[in-house]
Amino acid sequence: MKINAGDTAWVLVSAALVLFMTPGLALFYGGMVRAKNVLAMLMQNFFAMGIVTVLWVLFGYTLAFGGFGNGGVIGNFDFIGLKDISSEMVFAGTAIPVLAFVAFQLTFAVITPALITGAIADRMRFVAWVGFIILWSVLVYLPVAHWIFAGGWLAERGALDFAGGAVVHVNAGAGALALVFLLGKRRRWPKEPMPPHSLPLTLLGTGILWFGWFGFNAGSALAANGVAAQAFLNTFVAAAAAMVAWLIVERLKDGHATTLGAASGAVAGLVAITPCAGFVGGLAPLAIGGVAGAVCYLAISLKFRFGYDDSLDVIAVHLVGGIIGSVLLGLFADASVNPAGADGVFFGGGWSLFGEQVLAVVVVMVFSFTVSLAIGFGLKKALPGGIRVSEEDEETGLDLTQHSETGYALERV
């Protein structure tokens, strides 16, 4: 196929939209931590835009997307250092330049490890995070992206993942769970209140995430066409339904509809629709978003029951939301929406897709959790000073101790 101007324009714009999600995520998380840790949270996210981009052009892209469609476990070195990719080269099966695809997929590789930062808030040393994000990107993200996004073994078996329910959200969520176990709880959690220091930042971040998610999901059509429009609308509807559902459950259980609830619900819906975006139609996004909003809210209580400090609920929102979306796709997938998809249980496709979805989720979860645990444990042993800040530094705050800065200079005396 020849390069199509409309498709290329849309994918390039989508890449910019998705990149904008990472600072959006930084604000979403940054508002939820205490004021003494806000810069450290922003920095862990911002740094992902730097380091992952460097890795991506050197060898990340080729390890994820080299050998596209080989049904295997990892790519190859055909495009190491982006060699042999001319500006005229068209990405197979699309009408966009390979370079546009490289940029678009890069933004996914950036935000996926950044999602983990919410779980480890207020206690991880910056040097440990630098080590973790490099190793995790290479050892976890690249293979999993290959298995599903690049025609690897899970895709070949028939698992569907339109924009990254498993590759991005389940993957990051399982990695977060592993790090939470290795790091341990914040001091005095959950006895001492650690309320968000600025919910306005969190709501601003939510708005940016929602805006950027149109590129994430509709851009994943890799064309400016009907599937992209369907994915766009599904994204919109699922976020809205999940926000409403979260608020209803919250109002019934806790007595108030909160702004943090509205923000969290919208994000839960966006997560759940991600794998489904270009494969479902009609009112399916209403159901998927509604289920995600209610279930993710209820999943938050798990950390109190089992005593693990998933500080900003990455597991309840991204792991649980990603599982919900990936598995519900096995029910709601409709091949008439997108011939590249399949029919789920509700559209006469039987249980085979559902089975593949469950398998993909379990495989990604187990793989990411295990390798993340190994990476974190290795860093804990290898780094003098370990992966966690000292008690004194934790009390002082990460902004001052890790970055020698303060987020807010308000006191005049």
Place this chain on the structure above:
Amino acid sequence: MKLIVGIIKPFKLDDVKDALKDLGVQGLTVSDVQGFGRQRGHTEVYRGAEYTIDFVPKVRIEILVDDADVERITTAIVETSRTGKIGDGKVWVVPVDSVVRIRTGEAGPDAV
């Protein structure tokens, strides 16, 4: 000379300030403070987790006065800051040994 100290509800500050101005009070100091009395704190809920916030925000006002003015100023503060609900605060008076106006060096009641 006496120091009148009042802990009041923040939204009553403007009313108290106006009442004191009407009484001819020349100056006062205010600060944001936190604490609890019989009102105790309040609860906040974040993603279903309920936190008890022990300390409620209050405003502390301090006024240096002549002995003769203590009664009417104290009364004015109490009456303007009263809502009748729990958490209205307290006013107390402490003796002051000496006062100096920094600019002029005046001391004692002249400096008040």
